[in-house]
Amino acid sequence: MEYTKPLAKLIEYFQKLPSIGPKTAQRLALYVIKMSENEVRNFAEALIDAKTTISYCDVCFNMSSANPCEICSNPTRNKSIVCVVAETKDLMAIEKTNEYSGVYHVLQGLISPIDGIGPDDIRIKELLFRVNQNNITEVILALNPSVEGEATSLYLSKLLKPFNVKITRIAFGLPMGSELEYADEMTLAKALEGRVEL
Amino acid sequence: MEYTKPLAKLIEYFQKLPSIGPKTAQRLALYVIKMSENEVRNFAEALIDAKTTISYCDVCFNMSSANPCEICSNPTRNKSIVCVVAETKDLMAIEKTNEYSGVYHVLQGLISPIDGIGPDDIRIKELLFRVNQNNITEVILALNPSVEGEATSLYLSKLLKPFNVKITRIAFGLPMGSELEYADEMTLAKALEGRVEL
Numbered sequence: 264m265e266y267t268k269p270l271a272k273l274i275e276y277f278q279k280l281p282s283i284g285p286k287t288a289q290r291l292a293l294y295v296i297k298m299s300e301n302e303v304r305n306f307a308e309a310l311i312d313a314k315t316t317i318s319y320c321d322v323c324f325n326m327s328s329a330n331p332c333e334i335c336s337n338p339t340r341n342k343s344i345v346c347v348v349a350e351t352k353d354l355m356a357i358e359k360t361n362e363y364s365g366v367y368h369v370l371q372g373l374i375s376p377i378d379g380i381g382p383d384d385i386r387i388k389e390l391l392f393r394v395n396q397n398n399i400t401e402v403i404l405a406l407n408p409s410v411e412g413e414a415t416s417l418y419l420s421k422l423l424k425p426f427n428v429k430i431t432r433i434a435f436g437l438p439m440g441s442e443l444e445y446a447d448e449m450t451l452a453k454a455l456e457g458r459v460e461l
Numbered sequence: 462m463e464y465t466k467p468l469a470k471l472i473e474y475f476q477k478l479p480s481i482g483p484k485t486a487q488r489l490a491l492y493v494i495k496m497s498e499n500e501v502r503n504f505a506e507a508l509i510d511a512k513t514t515i516s517y518c519d520v521c522f523n524m525s526s527a528n529p530c531e532i533c534s535n536p537t538r539n540k541s542i543v544c545v546v547a548e549t550k551d552l553m554a555i556e557k558t559n560e561y562s563g564v565y566h567v568l569q570g571l572i573s574p575i576d577g578i579g580p581d582d583i584r585i586k587e588l589l590f591r592v593n594q595n596n597i598t599e600v601i602l603a604l605n606p607s608v609e610g611e612a613t614s615l616y617l618s619k620l621l622k623p624f625n626v627k628i629t630r631i632a633f634g635l636p637m638g639s640e641l642e643y644a645d646e647m648t649l650a651k652a653l654e655g656r657v658e659l
Contacts, residue, residue: 266553267525273511276504280489291478293550295508296515296524303512306474307505310493313471314501317494326494327465352491355464 324369324386326351334366341365346403347390347419349373349412357405368393373411374418382418394426401429408435522567522584524549532564539563544601545588545617547571547610555603566591571609572616580616592624599627606633
């Protein structure tokens with residue numbers, strides 16, 4: 264089928280976004296055409312605004328339009344605890360729990376030799392610099408329980424050892440509300456391994 | 462959690478789109494920030510372009526930036542057969558089959574008394590005008606097999622009777638690749654009712 268040109272172009276742009284297939288792209292584009300012109304202009308402006316004003320925090324490498332970011336410059340945050348995450352989206356996931364009041368360090372990736380990502384390609388030296396310079400008492404490693412996440416955690420814990428800080432890792436185990444019967448072997452093994460005394 | 466402002470605004474806009482929940486909106490917004498500035502500007506422009514240049518075809522009420530639309534002005538299309546659909550997205554679905562070479566009439570809705578949509582709220586009189594003025598030999602009703610679609614089909618077939626045109630309706634029955642065993646009763650009843658001689 265032949266779409267009218269401006270529609271075809273818009274569908275193409277929507278399709279470039281992650282998790283948007285051709286059917287959803289068409290639906291979104293048709294929806295945009297039914298929005299008011301004012302709304303569409305605001306949406307377009309929000310896109311450009313987000314892209315042009317958001318950069319990375321010089322302290323923790325979180326995405327922000329402020330520098331240092333809102334979290335690093337928040338006086339109620341405990342600056343002596345640093346939670347290390349791979350990406351901004353992981354930071355967001357932790358923030359949503361409302362359980363953490365320390366600060367973060369976004370590595371902007373994980374060590375992955377297959378993808379050609381070595382320790383120097385992510386923000387490791389900046390983390391060591393922070394730990395060295397500031398009064399940091401605990402570093403929490405909150406990386407994905409994947410091969411890359413585990414490798415990066417191991418690497419970081421070795422590097423951080425000499426700095427006399429407590430190094431912890433988030434717990435891996437059964438997700439809340441799940442059933443033991445249906446847990447995979449790896450998860451169950453981790454849950455056993457990480458058992459805690461009651 | 463508190464997003465940095467321009468990001469919060471972009472997430473909010475993505476969330477207004479159909480089938481985009483908060484998690485997907487966050488993912489799309491983060492993706493946009495990692496796109497090149499040039500790409501984001503082009504995307505924003507495509508949004509405004511689609512909204513401002515696309516209107517409705519005066520002949521068939523299809524969405525298009527041209528008037529008459531690409532289909533109505535295509536000389537290879539058979540203008541004597543008109544396929545009546547509810548929305549532009551239905552037209553697109555039929556176009557994708559590559560099986561239809563006639564033209565369309567987009568009603569821009571279906572009769573639905575519950576929603577306060579009567580015959581005068583959709584493009585019915587324009588259809589009658591077309592059938593009356595032009596040499597149309599067949600009107601194909603391709604409306605959803607829903608209460609509203611059936612009611613609109615019935616209404617249209619009554620109105621079109623006097624015009625000496627062939628009135629047909631697309632077939633309802635088992636979808637290809639499905640299994641009889643799992644078909645719902647309504648579909649199976651329609652399939653029986655619509656049986657054809659071999």
